[in-house]
Amino acid sequence: xNTHPIWSKLGTKSPLFRxxxxxxxxxxxxxxxxxxxxxxxxxxxxxxxxxxxRGPVPESTTIPITKDSEVCGTSRKNTPIRVHTSGxxxxxxxxxxxxPDTDSDQTxxxxxxxxxxxxxxxxxxxxxxxxIHVSNKDAILHNTHIRTTDRAFLNVVLLPDSKGITKPFxxxxxxxxxxxxxxxxxxAIYVFAHPFHTTTDEQGLFRISGLTPGVYTLRSFHPVLxxxxxxxxxxxxxxxxxxxxxxxxxx
Amino acid sequence: xxLSLEPIWPFNRPPRNPGALAVALSLxxxxxxxxSADVSPIxxxxxxxxxxxxxxxxxxxxHGIGGQGDGPDAFYLGPYSAPRPRDLTSGxxxxxxxxxxxxxxxxxxxxxxxxxxxGYMPSFQSLSDMDRRHLVAYLKTLSPAFQEGKAQSLPLxxxxxxxxxxSIQQGRALxxxxxxxxxxxxxxxxxxxxxxxxxxxxxxxxxxxxxxxxNLTSYKNGHSPSDIARTILTGLDGSPMASYLExxxxxxxxxxxxxxxxxxxxSP
Numbered sequence: 001x002n003t004h005p006i007w008s009k010l011g012t013k014s015p016l017f018r019x020x021x022x023x024x025x026x027x028x029x030x031x032x033x034x035x036x037x038x039x040x041x042x043x044x045x046x047x048x049x050x051x052x053x054r055g056p057v058p059e060s061t062t063i064p065i066t067k068d069s070e071v072c073g074t075s076r077k078n079t080p081i082r083v084h085t086s087g088x089x090x091x092x093x094x095x096x097x098x099x100p101d102t103d104s105d106q107t108x109x110x111x112x113x114x115x116x117x118x119x120x121x122x123x124x125x126x127x128x129x130x131x132i133h134v135s136n137k138d139a140i141l142h143n144t145h146i147r148t149t150d151r152a153f154l155n156v157v158l159l160p161d162s163k164g165i166t167k168p169f170x171x172x173x174x175x176x177x178x179x180x181x182x183x184x185x186x187x188a189i190y191v192f193a194h195p196f197h198t199t200t201d202e203q204g205l206f207r208i209s210g211l212t213p214g215v216y217t218l219r220s221f222h223p224v225l226x227x228x229x230x231x232x233x234x235x236x237x238x239x240x241x242x243x244x245x246x247x248x249x250x251x
Numbered sequence: 252x253x254l255s256l257e258p259i260w261p262f263n264r265p266p267r268n269p270g271a272l273a274v275a276l277s278l279x280x281x282x283x284x285x286x287s288a289d290v291s292p293i294x295x296x297x298x299x300x301x302x303x304x305x306x307x308x309x310x311x312x313x314h315g316i317g318g319q320g321d322g323p324d325a326f327y328l329g330p331y332s333a334p335r336p337r338d339l340t341s342g343x344x345x346x347x348x349x350x351x352x353x354x355x356x357x358x359x360x361x362x363x364x365x366x367x368x369x370g371y372m373p374s375f376q377s378l379s380d381m382d383r384r385h386l387v388a389y390l391k392t393l394s395p396a397f398q399e400g401k402a403q404s405l406p407l408x409x410x411x412x413x414x415x416x417x418s419i420q421q422g423r424a425l426x427x428x429x430x431x432x433x434x435x436x437x438x439x440x441x442x443x444x445x446x447x448x449x450x451x452x453x454x455x456x457x458x459x460x461x462x463x464x465x466n467l468t469s470y471k472n473g474h475s476p477s478d479i480a481r482t483i484l485t486g487l488d489g490s491p492m493a494s495y496l497e498x499x500x501x502x503x504x505x506x507x508x509x510x511x512x513x514x515x516x517x518s519p
Contacts, residue, residue, distance in 0.1 A: 067433075141430050143493050146352075147454070151343035151396070152488035153352045157429065157498045165497050167352065170399055180491045181433065183450075 047096070047232060047240040048207040051200050051220060053089040055248030057081060063184045065117075068140045072117035076184045080224045088204025089222065089246060091123040093188075096196035096208055096232075097217040104195035109133040109166065112177070112187075114142040114158065119177055119187035125197040126169055126189060135164030143180035146189070148173055155180070174221075188223060211240075220244045297381070302389025305382055309375065314339055318393040333457035334371060337489075342396025343454065345487040346472045351494035353402035360387045368471045405484055405496065408503035411476035414511040422512025425505055429498060434461040434491065451491045459490055467517045479510045 060079040065072050082090040104127030113120045114136040126132070136142045136158035146153040153175055156165055169191045177187035190197065200206045213236040221227045225246045234240050307316065313328070315321040318339035325336045337343075346363050347355040355363075364383045367374030375383060391397040412418060426432065434451060453459040467474040472482045483506055486494030499506050 141498070143491075145491070145493065150341040151352070151454075155351045155486050155488060155491075155493045157493045157495050159498045159501075162497060163500075167350075180493060181430065 043236070044210045044212055045234055045236075045239055046207055046209040047211060047218070047234060047242065048205070049094075049218075049242035049244060051089045051092045051094070051204040051206070051244040051246065052087045053081060053083045053204075053225075053246050054087070055246075057083045065182075065184060067182065068117065071138050071140050072182060072184075076117075078184070081222075082202070084203045086203055088200070088202070089225075090200055090202050090204060091188075091222065092200040092204070092206075092244070092246075093123065093125055093190045093221040094198050094200065094206045094208065094244075095125070095190075095192055095219045095221075096194075096211060097219055097229075099194060099196050099211060099214070099216055101210075101212070102194045104128070104130065106130050106195060110169075110189070111135075112144070112189075113137055114144065114179070114185075117142075117179075117182050117185055119179075119185060121199075122187045123199050124189055125199055126191050127195050127197075128169055128172060128191060128193050131166050131168045132189070133164055133166045134158065136160060136162050141181060142185075145178045145180050147176050147178075190221070218242060218244070220246075222246060225249055297384035297388035299385070299388040299392045301382075302385035302387070303392075305378070305386050306389050309378070310386075313372070328371070331457065333453040333455070333459040334490075335455060335457070336372075339390060339393045341454075341489075342394035343489045345489055347402075347485050347488070348404040348481055349402035349485060350405060350496065351486045351488060354396055354399070356402060356404055357384075357387050358404075360390055362473075366473065369469055371471070405481075407477060407480050407484070408506060410480070410504065410507040411510060412504070412507040414514065418508050418511045419515045421505070422508035422510070422515075425509050426512055429495065429509075435464050454489050461492070464513050465516045467514075474514075476507070476510045476514065479513055480506045483509060 058081055060077045063076045063078055065074055065076055084090065106127050107130075109131045110124060110126045110133070112124075112132055112134045114134075115138060117138065132146075132154075134144050134146075134154065134156070136144075139160045141157060141159065143155070143157045145155045148171065154165065154167060158164065172191045172193040175189045175191065177185075177189065179185040196208050196211065198206050198208050211234045213234045215231060215233050217229050218232045219227060219229050226249075228244060228246065230242070230244065232240055232242055306314075310322075312322045312324040313320075313336040315325070315336070320336040320338040322336060328336065342354065344355045344359070346368075347353060347359050349355060349359070361383055364375045364378075364386060366376075375386075378386075451459050451461060462471075463469060470478070470482075472478055472487065482492070484494060484496045484499065486492055486496075495506075
C-alpha cells in the first residue's frame with residue numbers, strides 16, 4: 001500500500017481522526033480547491049526514550065516448583081528488577097499525563113495468555129473500554145486471578161486450550177495478575193483513561209505516538225522501584241526523546 | 252390539602268415497631284383520604300436514607316460507620332483471622348449470581364441479608380422485607396462501583412438432576428479433573444490439599460480456610476443444589492475460590508454432577 005507521508009506521520013492516534021477533528025479535516029480536504037488559508041493542522045508526533053537503572057542489580061532468587069512440573073519446570077527464577085546489559089530497565093510502565101485527548105481508538109483486545117506457566121505479556125498497559133481476552137495454552141488447568149487495588153476483576157479457572165474469557169476494563173488503575181494454582185506466576189496490567197501509555201522492552205526502550213505538541217508530564221512506574229515524573233516538551237517538528245533513570249531502592 | 256408526613260414518619264430513624272406504625276398509618280389514612288397518594292410510593296420504593304439509619308443500628312458495629320469493615324465488634328470476630336467483616340466500600344462481593352468480578356444483583360444482596368453468613372453474620376430475617384430493601388439501597392451507595400451499572404445474573408443450566416450413583420461417580424471424576432482437591436482435600440486423598448493448608452489468603456493477606464465440604468451447615472452461600480451450583484459457576488470473589496464458568500462451559504449440565512458429589516460427601 002502506498003501511503004502519502006502525511007498519513008504515516010499522522011499516525012492512527014492522531015486527534016485528526018477523532019470525531020470532531022476528523023470532521024474538520026474532512027471539511028479541510030473538501031475545501032482544498034477553494035481558496036483556503038492553511039488551517040491549524042496539528043501534526044501528531046511521537047515520543048521515544050529509554051529507561052535506565054543505575055545501581056547494583058539485586059540477585060534473582062529461585063523458587064522451587066512442586067506442582068505440574070512436567071509443564072512448569074522444577075524451578076523459576078524470580079527477577080523483580082530486569083536490567084539489560086546496556087543498563088536499560090524492562091517492565092517500566094510509561095504514560096503521558098495531561099494530554100487533552102482522552103479517547104482511545106484502541107479496539108483490539110488485550111490478549112493475556114497462560115503459557116509454560118507464565119503470563120504473556122507479564123506486564124502491559126491498556127485503555128479503558130478495551131477488553132481483555134484471557135486464555136490458557138498449557139495442557140494443565142490454570143486459575144487466573146486479576147485484581148484491582150480494591151476488588152477482584154476476574155478469578156477464573158481455565159481449561160487446557162480453552163477458548164478463554166473476554167471482559168472490558170472499566171476503571172483506570174493498576175491490576176495484579178496471579179494464578180491460584182501456581183503461586184510463582186505473576187504479572188501486572190495498568191489501565192489508563194487515555195491512550196498514551198506503553199511499557200519498556202528488554203532494552204528499556206519505549207515509544208508513544210499520536211501526541212500533539214505541548215508540554216506534558218511523563219510518568220514512569222516500576223512496581224519495585226516506584227514512580228517518577230518529569231516534564232517533557234513535544235515539539236511541533238520531529239520526535240521528542242527522553243531518558244529516564246531509576247536508582248536502587250532504599251534498603 | 253397536603254399534609255407532611257414528618258410528624259408520624261421519622262425518616263431519620265427506622266420504625267422500631269413496624270406493626271404499630273402500620274396501625275398509626277392506617278388510622279391516619281382513614282382520617283385523611285388524600286394521604287394515600289403520598290404514602291404508597293414511599294412504602295414501595297427502597298430508600299437509602301432509611302437504609303442508612305437501619306445500617307447504623309444493625310450493621311455498623313461490625314462493618315463500621317463508614318462501611319470499611321472496622322466496627323468496634325469486628326475485633327471480637329478475631330482481628331487476625333479471615334474473614335473480617337467486609338469492607339463494603341470495596342465493591343467486592345462473594346455471594347453473587349453474576350460473573351466473576353461483577354457486582355451482585357439486588358436479589359443477591361437481599362438473599363445475603365435474609366439468610367446471613369453462617370458463622371460470621373446473623374440473618375436479618377427479623378427485619379421486614381421492606382427494611383432489608385432499604386438496607387440494600389443503602390449498601391449500594393457505599394461503593395462507587397455501583398455507578399458502573401447493573402450486573403446480570405448468570406442462568407443456571409437446567410437442573411438439578413437426580414443424585415444417582417452414576418451422577419455422583421461422574422461428579423467425583425470432575426472433582427478430580429478440575430483439581431478441586433488442591434484446596435478441598437476431603438475424601439479424595441490429595442497430598443497437594445495438605446500443601447495448601449494455611450496458605451490460602453484473602454484480600455487482606457489473612458489466612459482463609461477452604462470450606463470443609465463435608466460440613467453442609469457451614470456453607471456461607473447456601474447448600475441447596477442451586478446454591479452450590481451458583482457458588483461453583485460464579486466463584487467467591489475476594490477468596491481464592493474461582494469461577495468455574497469457563498471450565499464447565501463445554502458441558503454446563505455437568506455442574507449438577509459436581510453438586511451431587513459434593514452433597515454425597517455429607518450424607519451418612
